[in-house]
Amino acid sequence: MSDNLCADAELTSLSKVYDRGDDATHGEHRHRALDVAECNDSVTWKGPAGDRSGALTVRLKLHKSTDPRPEFEANGEAVETNSGPKTVKTPIEGLGERAYFGTVDTGNVSVLIVMALDGGAEFSTSVVADGAHSSEELKPLMIRDMRALMARLKA
Secondary structure, eight states, X not given: OOSOHXXXXXXXXXXXXXXEOSOOEEEEEOOSSEEEEEEEEEEEEOSTTOOEEEEEEXXXXXXXXXXXXXXXHHHHHOOOOTTSOEEEEEEOTTSSSEEEEEEEEOSXXXXXXXXXXXXXXEEEEEEEEOSSSOHHHHHHHHHHHHXXXXXXXXX
């Protein structure tokens, strides 16, 4: 479990397209059944579109009593409801035991999500993107950063 997920999540690949803010907040909850750590940060996108702000969330859930696989798979394979924003999720091969990349389109902005399961550890990174960079551009960066975070926390 991370004592400071904001520090552990260096996100060096994503830093090529954005600057992280100086207002990151780390929260955690430890329990005999489930530990949770979360980092929330603001971001400023780089590139030809100019400065655009967004948000970043990194979350780690360490399941100690139950098997998270069935719920993780159900969430990863979930389809959109007719009352919510359009959601598209695709499997990611070679990242943990199972992983997904998701895009939630609200019309004005997109939320990009990488979710990975490795044993009892459930990782996720989400970025609120406002069109400055495409999901195709951000997906490989998010996957590389997730792989690095998972390796760092395993060590």
